Amino acid sequence: PSLGQEAIDTGKKSFVIALILVLIWMLFYYGRAGIFSDIALILNILLIFGILSGLGAVLTLPGIAGIVLTVGIAVDANVLIYERIREELSKAKGQKEAIQDGFNHALSSILDANITTGLTALILFVFGTGPIKGFATTLLIGILTSLFTAIFITRLLIDWYVNRGGKLEFSTKLTKGLFRNININFLRKRKISYVLSAIIISGGLASLFTTGLDEGIDFVGGRTYQVRFAQDVNSEEVKGAVNAVFGSSEVKTIGSANQLKISTKYKIDENSAEADEEVQSKLYGAINPFLPDGLTYEQFVAGENNVGKMYSGKVSPTIADDIKRSSVWAILGSLIVVFLYILLRFKKWQFSLGAVAAVFHDVLIVLGIFSITWRFMPFSMEIDQAFIAAILTVIGYSLNDTVVVFDRIREFLNEHTSWEFERTVNSALNSTLSRTLNTSLTTLVVLLAMFTFGADSLRGLLFALIVGVIVGTYSSVFIATPIMHDTLNKMSKKKD
Structure with missing residues (x-):
């Protein structure tokens, strides 16, 4: 289902606010060089929307998830490049040489991260249905535009500026030397992280098996309507009136007390337009006492003056089962492909295991948190097609984060052959901490701004993404890497 006009309008506003904050952050952190990454980022977003518009795509919640992940990937590519240039400059290299080496060294990480995410998107596109395919399309377009703008446009702008005699430091007075010479023993803390994750996942699983999830009609089938009233209404009173007509229903307050989501399975097995019209007409009749006097059925359907039906959607039980099945197979298929790609690139299955384990870890935590919190959150946390897109985004983000870290580990293993494995x-x-925090913070800024200023219908999706980004950042450092380290160590000891 596509978004209502209000959701689109507030979504645009919140996205613009988020984008401005990200642009300001890049300027604050990287100084004058941030201007070039900002130009590349704006161009990237324009390209994405231009291509989607050319394809005649409709803005959906899964599409928004894809765009958010794309922005994260685009920022990450620029951050990776700039961090590597900063490293080269710290080695007392000349500006041009540092820029050249920085781009060259960052390229491997950027390509590996984008290829793993791209392979995931490709599998989802091939095997997924409607919403998953839409998410995958947006993501594939975004990956291509991000690579183009980060590797080509940013480089073009920087080279143009430097060749004209410009000087770039890739930092400001406040950020110069930040995260340099940090020496945290992350691996020493791995047992704590294992225990912490085990506790959170266990709590989540317990809730999943007892409380379950708030499954939307995408998973059980039904018709749903988002209705706005002229004044605050009591959801229980409205539910009583709706149940008197339909027998059973789900009525939830969405955001403010004058807006309800009403779902019913009445005549769900009938797919005709007449049945749709009958259900909608009966709904109007049921809730008419709560609507303004004189509001006609036509005005109710049109949502005139922001009162009446704001949104409607319908899923048959068969489609609901198909969505479940295709979602599971698409996700599993993408993880298998990613496992094989990482194995091919890193030559050790332990890297693949670490990455995939982190993905499962992140997904389980997001599911667990949703199961624990959906009953008392002030916004809808239904498990629907948008939530599937959120889970896919979490997977994409987690993989992107982990592969960048693994890429650096591989580089260090080749450079420092005399070092102990743990030290390496x-x-x-x-060395990747600055990049990890930068990318995570900018992505979180986007999500938090959209969560704060966006429409109520977006909040469930954005909440899942916020949790996913936090957990994904944590897992790349404290789950994926330690698992890779421990399994590799165990194999080495067996050989010895």
């Missing part, structure tokens, strides 16, 4: 891994983690 810790050093690699410390």
